[in-house]
Amino acid sequence: MAHNFYNGRICLNVLAADITNAKEIYEATDGHVLIGLLSSNYNSVHEALEDIKVYDKELDGAISLGLGGGNPEQWKMVADISREYQPRHINQVFPKVGYTRATVNHSQTMINSLVKPTGRPGFVDIATGPTNKDPIIVEVEAAIQLSKEMGGNSLKFFPMGGTSRLEEYEAVAEACAREGFYLEPTGGIDVQNSSQIMEIALRAGVKKVIPHVYSSIIDASTGRTKLEDVQSIYHFVKQLGDQYGE
Helix, strand or coil: CCCCCCCCEEEECCCCCCHHHHHHHHHCCCCCCEEEEEEECCCCCCHHHHHHHHHHCCCCCCCCEEECCCCHHHHHHHHHHHHHHHEEHHHHHHHHHHHHHHHCCCCCCEEEEEEECCCCCEEEEEECCCCCCCCCCHHHHHHHHHHHHHHCEEEEEECCCCCCHHHHHHHHHHHHHHHCEEEEEECCCCCCCHHHHHHHHHHHHHCECCCCCCHHEEECCCCCCCHHHHHHHHHHHHHHHHHHHC
């Protein structure tokens, strides 16, 4: 199956317990998915690369290299892995996007820029790096322009808290649409609210939305991402694709 990360306006981003779980998810979503592999799960770059090679082969490169809960201490590990592997999608704290872009020469690698909500619609906190102790609050448009200068492709808005910050999220979506930037809502997204969250971004005019749906669809007893939940969310993806256009 061809990987459809670059096709369509929505691409899901989920975790998987193992390669079997990942392949099930990949097939269930017709390739409109990225499987998150977290640098925090590995003890070394070498160990990460050995595992990533297996996933890369089986998933046609449908891998999102992540920090693990937005952990800023993992920024260098992510960059070092990216230098060797050059994935299609990288999660990174805002201040380290430029460094990370310099480590990859894959022309299609997408790098997001992690920004935090502030409680003020139209403003985000870009102090998501390992040494930033105090918030650095800027207008969303400014964050997007800075990210573009560093080689970023999208804003990762985290933690969203599900639907608790919809006014802020909508302002971020509108700014991303105006600036031609991608958007990755993250935190508290589940089967029940995923359709609403995706639609807000599409309605605003965002070109590509990558919702991260993690713990809410993981079976706590097995650690596996539940295929039926993935299928339910993908049903919404197809509906919204028909409504707002691929």
